[in-house]
Amino acid sequence: MAKVRVTFSDGKVKEYPKGVALADVVRDAGAPEALVAKVDGELRDLSTKLDRDAQVDSVTFEQPEGRQVYWHSSAHLLAQAVKELFPEAKLAIGPPIDDGFYYDIDIGRPFAPEDLEHIEARMRELSKRDEPIERVEIPRDEAIRKYTEAGEKYKLELLQEIPDARVSFYRQDGFLDMCRGPHVPRTGLIKAVKLLSTSGAYWRGDEHREMLSRIYGISFPRQEQLDAYLHQLEEAKRRDHRRIGRELRLFAFADELGQGLPLWLPRGAVVRRILEDYIVDVESKRGYHHVYAPDLASVQLYKISGHWDYFRENMYPPMKVDNEELVLKPMNCPHHIMIYKHEQHSYRDLPVRIAELGRMYRYEKSGTLTGLHRVRSMTLNDAHIFCRPDQVKQEFAAVIELMREVYRDFAIVDYRTELSLHDPKDRQYYHQDEELWMTAEGLLHQVLDELKLPYTPVVGGANFYGPKVDVQVRTAGGKEETLSTVQLDFLLPRRFELEYIGEDGKAHRPVMIHRAILSTMERMMAFLIEHYAGDFPVWLAPEQVRLLPIADRHLEYAQEVRDRLAGHGRRVELDTSNERIGYKIRHPQLEHVPYMLVVGDKEASSGQVAVRSRSSGDLGPMPVEAFIERIAQEVTTRR
RNA sequence: GCCGGCGUAGCUCAGUGGUAGAGCAGCGCACUCGUAAUGCGCAGGUCAUCGGUUCGAGUCCGAUCGCCGGCUCCA
Numbered sequence: 001m002a003k004v005r006v007t008f009s010d011g012k013v014k015e016y017p018k019g020v021a022l023a024d025v026v027r028d029a030g031a032p033e034a035l036v037a038k039v040d041g042e043l044r045d046l047s048t049k050l051d052r053d054a055q056v057d058s059v060t061f062e063q064p065e066g067r068q069v070y071w072h073s074s075a076h077l078l079a080q081a082v083k084e085l086f087p088e089a090k091l092a093i094g095p096p097i098d099d100g101f102y103y104d105i106d107i108g109r110p111f112a113p114e115d116l117e118h119i120e121a122r123m124r125e126l127s128k129r130d131e132p133i134e135r136v137e138i139p140r141d142e143a144i145r146k147y148t149e150a151g152e153k154y155k156l157e158l159l160q161e162i163p164d165a166r167v168s169f170y171r172q173d174g175f176l177d178m179c180r181g182p183h184v185p186r187t188g189l190i191k192a193v194k195l196l197s198t199s200g201a202y203w204r205g206d207e208h209r210e211m212l213s214r215i216y217g218i219s220f221p222r223q224e225q226l227d228a229y230l231h232q233l234e235e236a237k238r239r240d241h242r243r244i245g246r247e248l249r250l251f252a253f254a255d256e257l258g259q260g261l262p263l264w265l266p267r268g269a270v271v272r273r274i275l276e277d278y279i280v281d282v283e284s285k286r287g288y289h290h291v292y293a294p295d296l297a298s299v300q301l302y303k304i305s306g307h308w309d310y311f312r313e314n315m316y317p318p319m320k321v322d323n324e325e326l327v328l329k330p331m332n333c334p335h336h337i338m339i340y341k342h343e344q345h346s347y348r349d350l351p352v353r354i355a356e357l358g359r360m361y362r363y364e365k366s367g368t369l370t371g372l373h374r375v376r377s378m379t380l381n382d383a384h385i386f387c388r389p390d391q392v393k394q395e396f397a398a399v400i401e402l403m404r405e406v407y408r409d410f411a412i413v414d415y416r417t418e419l420s421l422h423d424p425k426d427r428q429y430y431h432q433d434e435e436l437w438m439t440a441e442g443l444l445h446q447v448l449d450e451l452k453l454p455y456t457p458v459v460g461g462a463n464f465y466g467p468k469v470d471v472q473v474r475t476a477g478g479k480e481e482t483l484s485t486v487q488l489d490f491l492l493p494r495r496f497e498l499e500y501i502g503e504d505g506k507a508h509r510p511v512m513i514h515r516a517i518l519s520t521m522e523r524m525m526a527f528l529i530e531h532y533a534g535d536f537p538v539w540l541a542p543e544q545v546r547l548l549p550i551a552d553r554h555l556e557y558a559q560e561v562r563d564r565l566a567g568h569g570r571r572v573e574l575d576t577s578n579e580r581i582g583y584k585i586r587h588p589q590l591e592h593v594p595y596m597l598v599v600g601d602k603e604a605s606s607g608q609v610a611v612r613s614r615s616s617g618d619l620g621p622m623p624v625e626a627f628i629e630r631i632a633q634e635v636t637t638r639r
Numbered sequence: 640g641c642c643g644g645c646g647u648a649g650c651u652c653a654g655u656g657g658u659a660g661a662g663c664a665g666c667g668c669a670c671u672c673g674u675a676a677u678g679c680g681c682a683g684g685u686c687a688u689c690g691g692u693u694c695g696a697g698u699c700c701g702a703u704c705g706c707c708g709g710c711u712c713c714a
Contacts, residue, residue, distance in 0.1 A: 110643055199709030200642025207711050211642055365640050520714050551671040586675040
């Protein structure tokens with residue numbers, strides 16, 4: 001009998017009869033938990049028969065690839081449940097996502113919350129039936145006939161684009177779904193399921209096409225894992241900057257004021273001013289020059305820059321005054337370009353780094369606005385570097401270094417870097433000079449590689465004027481968004497005919513780097529609130545110290561201490577209420593004030609304060625001077 | 640902008656067609672207290688807005704506005 005040689009990931013080699021099922025191989029290898037297996041690096045169903053020598057690795061739920069397969073199979077189970085409950089439903093697509101899975105379905109009406117419960121219950125039943133999930137290959141024309149008869153128009157559309165003569169399907173019980181696979185071997189493996197939400201989703205992501213109903217769900221092999229996941233979701237909600245922002249009185253919105261237009265309340269404004277002072281200071285040390293530009297500009301400026309052609313749908317419409325047409329500025333770059341152009345530059349002057357905490361107004365679709373993450377009025381920590389072509393790499397590297405310094409100060413470690421490139425197939429969103437794109441994108445690839453910065457390329461993510469490097473962070477809601485961005489631009493210098501005088505006495509064209517490190521003040525604030533879960537470190541805390549006198553007779557001493565701390569620049573408040581100390585502590589504790597100072601008879605007579613920390617509780621008494629020193633130390637080290 | 644859900648006191652939420660409620664916060668009074676809620680009292684509402692059905696609407700219907708979750712888009 002013919003044999004096949006299997007090499008396992010630990011290097012062991014074993015022989016099996018030719019045609020052995022992968023399920024038997026992985027079981028033999030001591031991996032009964034395997035959901036699928038990799039054969040020479042490619043994911044395969046466990047039912048696959050092995051007919052050649054190969055490297056075989058078992059894949060379980062613990063591995064990201066295993067999860068994806070598991071959730072993909074869960075999406076099929078969801079579809080099966082929906083089809084049983086709503087036979088007229090038309091299925092679209094049902095992929096796994098980072099956290100779970102979804103399926104886009106058309107049942108001619110939206111799903112109601114009760115529908116979800118019924119579907120979820122049906123999924124549990126289907127899991128209990130524990131049917132095998134089998135791969136079947138069907139000739140293409142037969143598949144087309146099946147789907148035409150069934151009226152599955154979305155599947156049919158997908159099928160039209162598959163060139164192969166045979167198309168793979170997966171069958172569980174009577175349910176059949178076109179799918180590339182692979183899948184877990186049995187429905188019974190999908191044990192703990194929760195359908196989380198429904199929403200509308202455009203067919204193929206195109207807002208001009210049908211609106212389908214999407215059901216999101218999550219699943220795990222064990223109930224405890226699902227419970228833990230749901231608990232974690234609840235915990236994340238507690239970090240939500242909208243909730244903490246309201247509770248800590250940092251910012252607010254008012255219906256009367258308009259959508260997406262945040263108000264910075266006094267305590268939030270304190271944090272913002274610290275951030276602004278901080279970044280201006282850091283940038284100044286690195287050769288940036290800070291400027292101010294008006295919020296309004298002639299539409300003419302944006303016609304030259306190209307924003308009018310490529311960015312108009314995000315701009316507020318122009319207002320006519322006298323013989324001018326003015327718009328609210330949606331970006332700062334043209335203004336900084338005007339500043340660059342205001343004087344002549346020698347090659348010796350470059351790079352010129354023009355920075356601004358630039359307030360911008362963008363018309364964002366109403367449905368996209370969320371808290372401070374996405375607003376219509378925002379202030380960007382913006383800068384534009386005008387440099388010679390031979391300086392691009394070093395300037396780019398300097399920006400990345402600056403970013404790393406800033407991230408250290410805020411203890412930001414959890415982020416991902418993307419290289420956003422233009423999509424040659426989608427020309428209308430990008431400037432038309434393909435050669436410029438090649439130059440700019442090639443340069444960015446090179447710079448990132450030299451900096452050893454790992455990144456994910458994103459085709460179609462570029463701005464109209466050039467490619468960019470985006471730093472992605474996660475919100476409490478689990479969504480990714482851009483914090484820092486560095487963009488390379490050969491286009492605007494050309495459109496504005498920017499020049500510098502070279503060594504040869506002739507005019508040359510500079511290159512622009514657009515960059516934002518702290519993002520917008522709004523988004524940074526949202527990020528920091530969630531990052532710290534409201535526990536701002538002392539240097540950022542809107543209120544650093546709350547003074548808590550034990551009784552009325554200690555008010556005078558408390559005031560004295562308050563004044564001394566304020567004299568050292570501390571942000572300090574005094575609780576003058578007639579309450580007992582436990583109650584007085586509760587409030588600053590809930591408001592995330594880092595230090596509480598309790599003063600009573602003992603402290604007043606000895607010139608001390610009893611220090612309580614928000615995080616570690618009672619620290620005992622110490623001289624006022626010692627506390628002042630301690631907190632000053634924390635502020636300078638930004639702890 | 641599109642799909643769905645939601646909108647009752649500053650906040651969290653009860654209230655299934657028949658006289659608008661609770662807790663916390665706020666204000667007043669008393670207690671002067673040692674590390675996360677002292678007690679008593681008082682106030683607080685065009686039930687998002689507008690229209691409709693009904694003898695009667697917080698409750699049912701419609702529109703508008705806003706918020707939330709997605710889609711699309713993006714700092």
